[in-house]
Amino acid sequence: MDxxxxxxxxxxLIPTIMEEARELIAARADLAEIAYDRQQSGTSPLGGLAEIKGIEARIEEVLSRWTGAGIEVKGIAPVLIDFPAVLDGVSVRLCWIEGETSLGWYHRTELGFPGRRPLP
Incomplete structure (x- = not known):
């Protein structure tokens, strides 16, 4: 059961999520930079395949922690997560996106991000 x-x-959980999201964002940026450098010049000062695999493992570790705790990961660029919840008897997702400093939004489960509203 979810x-x-x-x-x-x-x-x-938001302070921990924000700390882990910073780690994920840095890893995401490193991957983008390595990919760009390797495409342009064949090498990157940030490393090669071994470093790529290590960065991917760090990202997967964060995502696994979140999903293991019951958090739904909707995206990593930007980082977007949902917490399954019930408000006034209605199934909702408490919604946090990269850049927000608190958990202040929700949407009905079936509506997704376009149905996002401020928490009452």
Missing amino acids: RIFTLDEARS
């Missing part, structure tokens, strides 16, 4: 978060539970 985990259902209370608003307080989800909000208590």
Whole structure:
């Protein structure tokens, strides 16, 4: 069964999520830079295949921690996650996206990101 978060539970995880998201964002940028450099010149000062594999493993570790905790990862560029929840008897997703400093949005489960509203 999928985990259902209370608003307080989800909000208590946001500081850790933000810290881990910073790690993921840095790794994402390193991957982009390595790929670009290798395409342009065949090499990158950030490394080669071994470094790419290591960066990918770091990203996967963060994503696995989140999904293992019941958090739904919707994207990594930008980082977008949902916490399954129930508000007023309705299935919703408490929604956080890279750049936000708190958990302040939700959307009905079936509507997704376009149905995003501020939390009451």
